[in-house]
Amino acid sequence: MRLLIIGILVYLLYRAWKSWQHPSVPHSQNDSSENAGQIDDIMVKDPFCNVYFPRSKGIHMQIGDRDVYFCSAKCRDGFLETHSGQGNT
Ligand SMILES: [Zn+2]
Incomplete structure (x- = not known):
């Protein structure tokens, strides 16, 4: 039992x-109550469902020379699906 001790x-x-x-690392940051002074998160629009969300929470994709952000993988897949059948002109 010495090993255990x-x-x-x-x-x-x-x-x-x-x-x-x-x-003392501040650990209470996932509260959605007023984080004033922290606005380095840019809101972007999901081109598939047209919802705005913070960019850091989104899924980034580069389409051509465009940066696109999706709110979820589901939206990304849906977007790709609707755009896949149209060729790439
Ligand atoms: Zn979405």
């Missing part, structure tokens, strides 16, 4: 060391 000790030391390395 050593394991726990190592684990506790590791945790202490980690919390010491990163003392």
Whole structure:
């Protein structure tokens, strides 16, 4: 049972060391309540469902020389499907 105790000790030391390395990282950021001062997220429009969403949350695709963002993989697939049958002129 000594190995187990050593394991726990190592684990506790590791945790202490980690919390010491990163003392106070603000962890409450996924609240949708007023994040003033953080507007580096650009809203883009999904060309398939016409919904606006933050660009970092979207799925990026390059179509030709155009950057397109989709709100979900489903929209991306749908968009590609509707545009695949038309050739590439
Ligand atoms: Zn969409």
